Amino acid sequence: GENVEQHPSTLSVQEGDSAVIKCTYSDSASNYFPWYKQELGKRPQLIIDIRSNVGEKKDQRIAVTLNKTAKHFSLHITETQPEDSAVYFCAADQTGANNLFFGTGTRLTVIP
Amino acid sequence: DVKVTQSSRYLVKRTGEKVFLECVQDMDHENMFWYRQDPGLGLRLIYFSYDVKMKEKGDIPEGYSVSREKKERFSLILESASTNQTSMYLCASRTSAGGQPQHFGDGTRLSIL
Numbered sequence: 001g002e003n004v005e006q007h008p009s010t011l012s013v014q015e016g017d018s019a020v021i022k023c024t025y026s027d028s029a030s031n032y033f034p035w036y037k038q039e040l041g042k043r044p045q046l047i048i049d050i051r052s053n054v055g056e057k058k059d060q061r062i063a064v065t066l067n068k069t070a071k072h073f074s075l076h077i078t079e080t081q082p083e084d085s086a087v088y089f090c091a092a093d094q095t096g097a098n099n100l101f102f103g104t105g106t107r108l109t110v111i112p
Numbered sequence: 113d114v115k116v117t118q119s120s121r122y123l124v125k126r127t128g129e130k131v132f133l134e135c136v137q138d139m140d141h142e143n144m145f146w147y148r149q150d151p152g153l154g155l156r157l158i159y160f161s162y163d164v165k166m167k168e169k170g171d172i173p174e175g176y177s178v179s180r181e182k183k184e185r186f187s188l189i190l191e192s193a194s195t196n197q198t199s200m201y202l203c204a205s206r207t208s209a210g211g212q213p214q215h216f217g218d219g220t221r222l223s224i225l
Contacts, residue, residue, distance in 0.1 A: 098208070099143070
């Protein structure tokens with residue numbers, strides 16, 4: 001099956017700085033890459049996703065980039081705020097699989 | 113909006129008990145999943161189901177079973193609960209159409225004493 005690796009496992013940034021989380025995947029046939037945010041005590045929620053026919057997607061302060069050749073994708077958060085503090089999970093959708101394959105998560109802390 | 117509802121937010125049971133965790137989704141999704149979440153270990157897939165009465169083992173199925181008698185409902189069963197099954201359990205659902213996200217429930221924090 002697909003193997004998704006996520007780095008770093010923890011990340012601390014000053015409020016207003018940018019944060020970048022990186023993921024790699026193993027199956028070149030994977031074609032859908034969502035990102036989830038999980039706040040403390042809450043469910044993982046989809047914040048942005050990207051499909052393999054697109055290289056970059058933005059939604060206000062968050063963006064995702066995809067490099068299919070290198071098989072990696074990244075989450076970029078600009079102008080970080082304390083409410084961005086959470087655990088972020090990347091995932092990949094392997095063609096023909098019923099489930100998403102998740103990275104191990106990144107705990108982001110935004111220091112006021 | 114997709115709604116995935118787990119029957120309990122918190123549950124305390126005793127070692128050896130048979131425990132049922134229930135999950136219901138309202139979007140007619142074909143696929144349903146049970147994950148276990150422990151600190152530092154991410155989301156680990158226990159079992160999933162792609163249709164009524166169908167099930168597949170995930171990464172950590174030992175000590176668990178599942179039941180899907182109706183499309184909207186997916187149950188996780190701990191046949192004989194043990195203390196190492198104390199954890200957060202998350203249910204999710206997903207359409208079988210490609211390129212779509214999974215939708216999670218709020219989770220059940222289960223403690224086995």
